[in-house]
Amino acid sequence: MSDICVIGDTGLGSGIAAGLSAKFIKIDNRVFPDGELAPRILVEKVEDVKNKNVIAVFQKGESESINNYVLRTFLTLSTLNRYEAGRLVAVFPYFAYARQDNEFRLGEPVSCGIVAKIFEDVGVTDFITVTSHVHRITGITKWFPNIKAYDISGITSLAEFVKNNVKAAEDFIVFAPDGEGLPWAKEMADIIGSKQASALEKERDVNTGEISQKLVEDVDVRGKNILIVDDIVSTGKTIARAANMLRKQKGAKKVAFAYVHPVHSPGALELMRKEFPPFIVTTDTIETSGKGIEVVSVAKVISTKIKEIL
Ligand code: R5P
Secondary structure, eight states, X not given: OTTEEEEESSHHHHHHHHHHTOEEEEEEEEEOTTSOEEEEEOOSSGGGTBTSEEEEEOOBOTTOOHHHHHHHHHHHHHHHHHTTXXXXXXXXXXXXXXXXXXXXXXXXXXXXXXXXXXXXXXXXXXXXXXXOSOTTTTXXXXXXXXXXXXXXXXXXXXXXXXXXXXXTGGGOEEEESSGGGHHHHHHHXXXXXXXXXXXXXXXXXXXXXXXXXEEOSOOOOTTOXXXXXXXXXXXXXXXXXXXXXXXIITOOSEEXXXXXXXXXXXXXXXXXXXTOOSOEEEETTBOOOOTTOEEEOOHHHHHHHHHHHO
């Protein structure tokens, strides 16, 4: 597609460019010694992007802070807007700040809305993310009233991997660690051919962040293999505790993990490995190099979506 160019800084961007057969222009993410960011798009001339369909892809680095990721995204998009990109499609595969989609306690910001508004303010025409954490309300378009916004599934990529690489995948019972994740568990179960998808009940103390989980449905997991599916693994506590409960209290045989966004705060992988999962699979919405975990790319589902909308 010659009228399209893809701007990006990492593997995911070049994978999407390849999927679209489009020119790839790199971003040099410069950081000044005091921490200020100065991302530079390595264009040869303004006309490389002026009046073109520009796809700008932002993948959070493995050890990069969320705030760095968010700010360099906005700075880069503002340059593309100033250079008068025609259609400006922002690919923000990990929708940072989406979890704070409400004022849970008095005095808190509704960060999800603020971040979404900045995308509109810097001239984005289309916003694409992957399995965002905004399922609680009416979906992603609520946050982007003036532009087009798409929330595409990362579960399909995970499920295809499981279906094609895990022996007897259809025998796994699929669990979400909480009720909100049930649609993801069902999507996984449908694709891998599992007959059962269920969710644990999770309670989180809003002050301490501590969680507790229990089985609410009458599902017999004794001696069975389980696959826990979630959108995010940050500290790893939600998924590891669910596995521990299913194994130790309920007699499950083995518990594997599949999740879309490897946020991986320090210690998360270690916590998961303590549960001896037969496999851990995640995607490249965020860069990750964790040993012994499978990483599947969402480049294909994203480039398919872009072909559909352009
Ligand atoms: C929560 O609602 C999410 O779906 C994840 O379960 C949560 O973000 C995981 O966080 P952590 O890994 O820190 O327990």
